[in-house]
Amino acid sequence: xxxxxxxxxxxxxxxxxxxxxxxxxxxxxxxxxxxxxxxxxxxxxxxxxxxxxxxxxxxxxxxxxxxxxxxxxxxxxxxxxxxxxxxxxxxxxxxxxxxxxxxxxxxxxxxxxxxxxxxxxxxxxxxxxxxxxxxxxxxxxxxxxxxxxxxxxxxxxxxxxxxxxxxxxxxxxxxxxxxxxxxxxxxxxxxxxxxxxxxxxxxxxxxxxxxxxxxxxxxxxxxxxxxxxxxxxxxxxxxxxxxxxxxxxxxxxxxxxxxxxxxxxxxxxxxxxxxxxxxxxxxxxxxxxxxxxxxxxxxxxxxxxxxxxxxxxxxxxxxxxxxxxxxxxxxxxxxxxxxxxxxxxxxxxxxxxxxxxxxxxxxxxxxxxxxxxxxxxxxxxxxxxxxxxxxxxxxxxxxxxxxxxx
Amino acid sequence: xxxxxxxxxxxxxxxxxxxxxxxxxxxxxxxxxxxxxxxxxxxxxxxxxxxxxxxxxxxxxxxxxxxxxxxxxxxxxxxxxxxxxxxxxxxxxxxxxxxxxxxxxxxxxxxxxxxxxxxxxxxxxxxxxxxxxxxxxxxxxxxxxxxxxxxxxxxxxxxxxxxxxxxxxxxxxxxxxxxxxxxxxxxxxxxxxxxxxxxxxxxxxxxxxxxxxxxxxxxxxxxxxxxxxxxxxxxxxxxxxxxxxxxxxxxxxxxxxxxxxxxxxxxxxxxxxxxxxxxxxxxxxxxxxxxxxxxxxxxxxxxxxxxxxxxxxxxxxxxxxxxxxxxxxxxxxxxxxxxxxxxxxxxxxxxxxxxxxxxxxxxxxxxxxxxxxxxxxxxxxxxxxxxxxxxxxxxxxxxxxxxxxxxxxxxxxxxxxxxxxxxxxxxxxxxxxxxxxxxxxxxxxxxxxxxxxxxxxxxxxxxxxxxxxxxxxxxxxxxxxxxxxxxxxxxxxxxxxxxxxxxxxxxxxxxxxxxxxxxxxxxxxxxxxxxxxxxxxxxx
Numbered sequence: 009x010x011x012x013x014x015x016x017x018x019x020x021x022x023x024x025x026x027x028x029x030x031x032x033x034x035x036x037x038x039x040x041x042x043x044x045x046x047x048x049x050x051x052x053x054x055x056x057x058x059x060x061x062x063x064x065x066x067x068x069x070x071x072x073x074x075x076x077x078x079x080x081x082x083x084x085x086x087x088x089x090x091x092x093x094x095x096x097x098x099x100x101x102x103x104x105x106x107x108x109x110x111x112x113x114x115x116x117x118x119x120x121x122x123x124x125x126x127x128x129x130x131x132x133x134x135x136x137x138x139x140x141x142x143x144x145x146x147x148x149x150x151x152x153x154x155x156x157x158x159x160x161x162x163x164x165x166x167x168x169x170x171x172x173x174x175x176x177x178x179x180x181x182x183x184x185x186x187x188x189x190x191x192x193x194x195x196x197x198x199x200x201x202x203x204x205x206x207x208x209x210x211x212x213x214x215x216x217x218x219x220x221x222x223x224x225x226x227x228x229x230x231x232x233x234x235x236x237x238x239x240x241x242x243x244x245x246x247x248x249x250x251x252x253x254x255x256x257x258x259x260x261x262x263x264x265x266x267x268x269x270x271x272x273x274x275x276x277x278x279x280x281x282x283x284x285x286x287x288x289x290x291x292x293x294x295x296x297x298x299x300x301x302x303x304x305x306x307x308x309x310x311x312x313x314x315x316x317x318x319x320x321x322x323x324x325x326x327x328x329x330x331x332x333x334x335x336x337x338x339x340x341x342x343x344x345x346x347x348x349x350x351x352x353x354x355x356x357x358x359x360x361x362x363x364x365x366x367x368x369x370x371x372x373x374x375x376x377x378x379x380x381x382x383x384x385x386x387x388x389x390x391x392x393x394x395x396x397x398x399x400x401x402x403x404x405x406x407x408x409x410x411x412x413x414x
Numbered sequence: 415x416x417x418x419x420x421x422x423x424x425x426x427x428x429x430x431x432x433x434x435x436x437x438x439x440x441x442x443x444x445x446x447x448x449x450x451x452x453x454x455x456x457x458x459x460x461x462x463x464x465x466x467x468x469x470x471x472x473x474x475x476x477x478x479x480x481x482x483x484x485x486x487x488x489x490x491x492x493x494x495x496x497x498x499x500x501x502x503x504x505x506x507x508x509x510x511x512x513x514x515x516x517x518x519x520x521x522x523x524x525x526x527x528x529x530x531x532x533x534x535x536x537x538x539x540x541x542x543x544x545x546x547x548x549x550x551x552x553x554x555x556x557x558x559x560x561x562x563x564x565x566x567x568x569x570x571x572x573x574x575x576x577x578x579x580x581x582x583x584x585x586x587x588x589x590x591x592x593x594x595x596x597x598x599x600x601x602x603x604x605x606x607x608x609x610x611x612x613x614x615x616x617x618x619x620x621x622x623x624x625x626x627x628x629x630x631x632x633x634x635x636x637x638x639x640x641x642x643x644x645x646x647x648x649x650x651x652x653x654x655x656x657x658x659x660x661x662x663x664x665x666x667x668x669x670x671x672x673x674x675x676x677x678x679x680x681x682x683x684x685x686x687x688x689x690x691x692x693x694x695x696x697x698x699x700x701x702x703x704x705x706x707x708x709x710x711x712x713x714x715x716x717x718x719x720x721x722x723x724x725x726x727x728x729x730x731x732x733x734x735x736x737x738x739x740x741x742x743x744x745x746x747x748x749x750x751x752x753x754x755x756x757x758x759x760x761x762x763x764x765x766x767x768x769x770x771x772x773x774x775x776x777x778x779x780x781x782x783x784x785x786x787x788x789x790x791x792x793x794x795x796x797x798x799x800x801x802x803x804x805x806x807x808x809x810x811x812x813x814x815x816x817x818x819x820x821x822x823x824x825x826x827x828x829x830x831x832x833x834x835x836x837x838x839x840x841x842x843x844x845x846x847x848x849x850x851x852x853x854x855x856x857x858x859x860x861x862x863x864x865x866x867x868x869x870x871x872x873x874x875x876x877x878x879x880x881x882x883x884x885x886x887x888x889x890x891x892x893x894x895x896x897x898x899x900x901x902x903x904x905x906x907x908x909x910x911x912x913x914x915x916x917x918x919x920x921x922x923x924x925x926x927x928x929x930x931x932x933x934x935x936x937x938x939x940x941x942x943x944x945x946x947x948x949x950x951x952x953x954x
Contacts, residue, residue, distance in 0.1 A: 013693060110924075110925075111924070137691075137693045138691060138693055139691075139701075140686045140690065140691060140701045140703065142701065142702060143702060143703070143704055143705055143735065143736035143737070143749075144736050144737070146736065146737055147737040149737075315923075316924065319922070319923060319924050322921070323921075323922060323924075326897045326921060327897065327898075329893065329897060330890065330893035330894055330897050330898070333889070333890065333893055334890055337886075338886045338890065341882075341883075341886070342883070345879070346737055346738075346739065347736060347737045347748075348748070348750075349739070349746065349748040349750065349872040349874045350656075350874070351879070351882065353503075354496070354501055354503075354535045355504075356497040359493050359494075359496060359497050359535075360494075360497065362493060363490050363493050363494055366486050366487075366489060366490040366493070367490055369486060370483050370486045370487055370490070373479050373482065373483050373486075374483055376920075376921075377479040378479060378480060378483070403497070
């Protein structure tokens with residue numbers, strides 16, 4: 009059993025490497041148009057094909073990983089944060105494979121595959137072991153509901169990539185405008201996410217650990233002493249915390265008292281690290297480039313027809329919306345009806361799925377009926393995907409509810 | 415009756431029409447710019463035509479997509495606010511809301527509570543928003559679907575030249591001496607190969623496919639309306655039952671608000687074993703694998719007869735597990751809670767205090783306590799009073815707080831050879847007390863009490879459920895129709911020595927352009943997709 013699990017992790021790692029290689033191929037397809045003695049079209053076709061082939065191989069290996077883990081674990085690997093996030097990366101890759109067949113533009117790969125790579129790397133930040141299923145999750149709806157919802161969200165990710173491409177292509181980054189500034193902000197968020205993943209892996213690799221003892225107020229109002237393990241050097245320590253580990257850095261300050269929950273201070277500390285790391289990464293890049301990061305990214309997409317980017321983005325949302333409705337709302341309601349006795353209970357996760365759905369329906373109405381094309385529409389898909397990620401990450405980790413196990 | 419607008423082609427259009435229903439010529443003056451509004455085929459809509467009476471104003475408000483989107487966005491923001499703190503029903507501790515919010519979240523929690531945000535989703539204004547969106551769904555759909563249906567039904571093949579020129583996709587190609595009639599013939603065949611429905615009228619060819627996808631949004635909206643009606647139906651008395659029942663092992667209790675009784679034969683709680691996982695896990699504590707209630711459902715045949723003793727017949731038997739409720743004729747019992755090791759009965763040994771002689775054993779059932787227990791021929795115990803949840807009130811009088819045996823207390827009277835007139839004493843949980851505080855003649859010693867598990871079952875009946883899920887299904891069909899098919903139309907028109915090409919689709923312009931390029935290529939015209947769009951249109 010355990011060597012099968014080990015094999016499956018190897019599969020995932022190789023799949024991950026293939027996704028990275030595909031990203032590089034797509035990058036070369038887009039940037040190296042004037043390489044050697046080929047015409048730009050030939051060049052783009054060749055590297056586009058190589059990239060696509062790499063994605064297909066990675067995708068198949070990824071599917072093997074899911075299959076093996078399903079077999080060994082006895083349930084589909086979508087039941088905890090690691091499993092769900094890697095599955096989301098899988099769904100995004102699938103959505104990309106479909107959309108690429110329609111449009112055959114390497115640029116899509118250059119934008120979508122890095123998102124998949126980041127999502128899968130982010131998945132690996134969480135504990136990777138196969139965890140037992142609590143009774144509420146023991147249902148075949150776990151397979152149906154979670155996979156369809158993830159597929160819809162994967163399509164929304166392509167919509168996000170298309171919107172981002174459109175904005176990078178049309179917004180003049182050297183200009184002083186709100187759009188340019190916000191676009192730069194989006195770049196900074198991406199940098200912070202990358203910094204977060206890199207830092208987690210670095211400290212995991214060196215095996216850092218600092219243990220605190222701190223009072224913690226349970227929801228019932230009792231105050232208990234609890235042990236909090238930091239896996240990153242504590243910049244912000246827990247309120248009233250006492251460092252138990254010797255020769256580890258002392259916290260610079262204590263986390264503010266309004267942050268509730270046993271692990272709040274630790275999460276806050278990780279957040280500080282990510283923001284600082286992301287900012288540092290951003291500043292260094294910016295100094296090296298001597299201009300805004302989005303203007304460099306804008307150069308990559310300068311040959312793109314903005315109307316096409318707009319259409320790809322809309323098309324992806326149009327494909328994803330019915331799937332999302334089915335998976336995240338209708339199947340969710342049927343399952344909730346079976347497991348919890350009501351099809352709708354205003355649990356935070358349910359509410360955020362509704363918010364996502366309402367947001368995308370507002371987008372569709374504005375686009376189809378009020379003629380919101382181009383820049384407005386592109387900003388909406390970017391915000392829409394931020395809402396999706398908020399629901400998947402923040403609502404699970406911070407807001408407590410019936411879905412907090414996932 | 416309002417005056418009709420007459421087009422150059424002679425067709426009389428209703429007031430408010432943008433494009434002639436018959437030939438498609440623009441009816442609004444050209445000075446307004448060349449921007450073409452092909453939505454709903456330029457047909458007149460009620461909301462844009464009548465704007466006088468009060469009813470018209472209401473109609474106009476709800477028929478506006480802009481207003482609908484504003485309502486959607488407000489609902490969205492409100493919903494998000496409702497997740498900042500848990501709603502009242504999800505408060506994790508048994509505390510009143512006015513106490514919980516400020517204690518747990520400080521002044522912000524107090525404001526949250528004062529604004530009523532702890533019950534946001536059932537507040538009148540939130541429900542009003544949902545209703546507003548519902549009304550808007552009905553009105554928007556009616557306002558658009560009728561004229562759209564008319565326009566598409568009446569659509570003629572031959573269109574005004576201007577109509578073709580103002581399409582987003584339009585081009586003019588030279589005939590170069592080719593026979594126009596023959597060209598339309600072969601173009602029509604190419605379109606048919608691509609599964610277009612082709613019609614011809616004089617010098618014009620219309621290829622059309624996927625018109626049904628235009629009805630997708632309306633079907634989807636009808637589905638949503640049915641869904642919302644289903645949700646409202648729960649307000650009808652008898653349509654929705656939301657109850658809860660606790661059943662002890664071995665106990666049979668009435669299911670609230672029904673004619674049924676439920677028996678808990680046994681309750682099982684199972685944990686995962688360490689060897690069940692493929693990898694070593696660092697779990698804090700145990701993980702539950704299963705909650706199961708072996709349940710039997712009975713029907714009370716005497717339910718209709720007032721005052722009659724219940725006469726129970728078994729109707730269903732099921733192991734209720736999470737995700738596997740007991741279902742019987744629309745009634746559902748769902749595994750939802752459990753309490754382990756609740757007191758069921760006290761087991762006592764009677765001892766002669768002076769000699770230490772064992773006089774016998776008794777069992778005091780806490781749910782249905784006996785009035786008298788005969789221990790043997792000489793000894794009997796009378797239960798004079800029973801307090802399941804013992805406490806003292808302000809005047810130090812014994813009372814029971816609830817009917818649950820949380821803190822049982824008995825007053826018993828022991829009749830034995832040494833106490834022929836009886837000896838009264840209190841029996842508490844783990845201790846006894848005589849009236850005068852002196853040691854009793856007969857001592858009660860505590861044995862291990864009987865403990866049972868209690869299973870908490872949700873009781874549900876929801877007659878609106880088929881409506882709700884039917885609505886969801888209709889909504890899905892509409893979404894699939896609308897998003898996975900497109901309504902595509904391609905016009906070819908011979909005009910002198912020119913071939914006019916125009917096309918319209920409600921989505922996926924990339925796809926339709928590619929199709930036109932292919933069709934033209936098959937018939938001897940090399941043209942790129944970019945050439946199908948005029949430069950001035952691109953800039954818009």
